[in-house]
Amino acid sequence: MSAQTSLPAEPPAIALPADHPRIQPGRIGVLLMNLGTPEGTSYWPMRAYLKEFLSDRRVIEEPRWKWWPVLNLIILSTRPGRKGKDYASIWNKERDEGPLKTITRSQTEQLAQRLEGLAGDRIVFDWAMRYGFPDVKSRIRHLQNEGCDRILLVPLYPQYAAPTSATACDHAFRALMEMRWQPAVRVAPPYHDDPAYIGALAASMRASLARLDFEPEVILCSFHGMPKEYLLKGDPYHCQCVKSWRLLREELGLPAERFRLTFQSRFGPDEWLQPYTDETVKALAQAGTKSLAIVAPGFSADCLETLEELDVENREIFLHNGGEKFAYLPCLNDSAEGMDVIEAVTRRELMGWV
Template identity: 50%
Template sequence: MQAARPEHASADHPVVPQQKVGILLANLGTPDNYDYWSMRRYLGEFLSDRRVIDYSPWLWQPLLQLIILSKRPFTSGAAYKSIWNEEEGESPLMTITKAQTAKIKAMMHERYGDNVMVDFCMRYGNPSTPSKVAEMTKAGCSKILFFPLYPHYAGATSATACDKFFQALGKEKWQPIARIVEPYFDRPDYIEALAQSIEKAYAAAEKRPDILICSYHGVPIRYLMEGDPYHCQCQKTTRLLKERLGWDDTQIMTTFQSKFGPEEWLQPYTVEEVARQAEAGKKNIAVCAPAFSADCIETLEEINEEIKESFEEAGGEEFLYIPCLNDDDAHIRALSNTIEDNLRGWLD
């Protein structure tokens, strides 16, 4: 059905598009390129988010604008350049998110036909959350299911994505009804997808790793003390994964990466723990990143380069990075199942 005037409306009434449900996937974001100014714009938006850095702006912004954003775009740009998808002219996170969206869109249209519109947005950078909310509203989405692609809830990830979504809704004349997909860190189909990816990687390895390090993105330990559930949800994912694999505590552990600033963060730190494992005689390890739905700078560069280097410098020999679930079919099924569960009552 095309846009049309409502029944019994006067001839001068504006046409109204066919109503449908929007499914908006959201990920962290990516710079448009790895040059200095692209990196500065992206980092400026990211590091100005009070959910990410909650220090007083009076103290933080002068430091950010005058020092950090003068130097960090060069180092971060070099890191992005090392993993950039030159063929597509975009970061791996963008490439993977597009692939995930395409597969989910196909499954949703097979199930619901033209009653749904599926798209993705980024919290930082492009395509922006407000632009995609505006597109969906204009296309007739009277309801929007917003899906932050983070298995675990954290204020610095899920919450800030939702903040931006709510801000975007506030700009709409005809505001869509909204639902938020809850974290899926303990869903059986997500745990199964994780377990299958690890079993495949272990089966293909020449030598079975001595231990699997589940490396999650870190946050200041203060956030845990202030009520953020992220740490506990990460621990539960590792426990459920261990139980599904049938392993004991000596074969798997939880660590945290990406420490930034002077505060104490969730521990153990991945970069230090892999070195300790090597020094303790575990020369063959595997690392996975269950908190990331798609490979990105923190996995492809930080884990597969910086953390790997720490392990090898401490005497480690075999380092196996197990990719994120990305657009793996089992992962897409888990995400699609989660979406369908959250559409109940809207599209049954």
């Protein structure tokens, strides 16, 4: 370079008008999403939660003309009181919230701590519920206001299903439709066969079984059910549940007759995925099985369907029909094993962004 040659001068800084919308630097949002919980156990909070949940076309696919009178005239008149009592039995009274909310918050806080060194404060972590609060729409707007022009959605459902994973994403996409400046979005796929998930489940189960004062003759692997019609329409949920069960059984080294697959929480008169958990529990007890354990690997956090339905209702079914020893093995929750899974999924899906 000759002495006469000089580098081009830096362009002058652009002064924005005083009324120009605030512009944040580029950041990445990570939003953990779970199903939801009512805001209280009394009639009106329960009714509001159930109405939002049971009005979702992804959950109930019946025609509106057929379903609407049943929902509004029958179910929302009777079910809030009964379900409110069930929720009250598992309620986190210290925080005045359902356990699903407590656990999802903790999962988010721990994930932020684990990934703090990945990109510093460039990643913003948050959580939302598909039904109830904090709602998905408000949290996506919050992430955008924090300067996130890229958002990773992480549905906390190991197995994909339209009434869970898809409806959570529907809610997020509806929020994006209302934004003038949309962030780029990724959705973490289901992780039903991820080695990190299977390994964490096996480690958690071994630890839980080691704390028991008995060795269960049979362990039921209970997944949330869905109408059989949804499977016939092409929903992959049943196939992914079966694969998770098979891989977990192989990891634990258990024979199929000792580690059985069942489906719980059926609702309404239609046929659901079988075999049913409650009927299996009853049949095992009546056939002479004296000790039983149940695990629910399809749930990333304990909730009403595990803490009340499995640990209370199915315990009573087993003991009242001749069983003697029963144990419910907790979900991964915010344990070290559970956080290993969420961290592995999040790290993988952030690749290329950080």
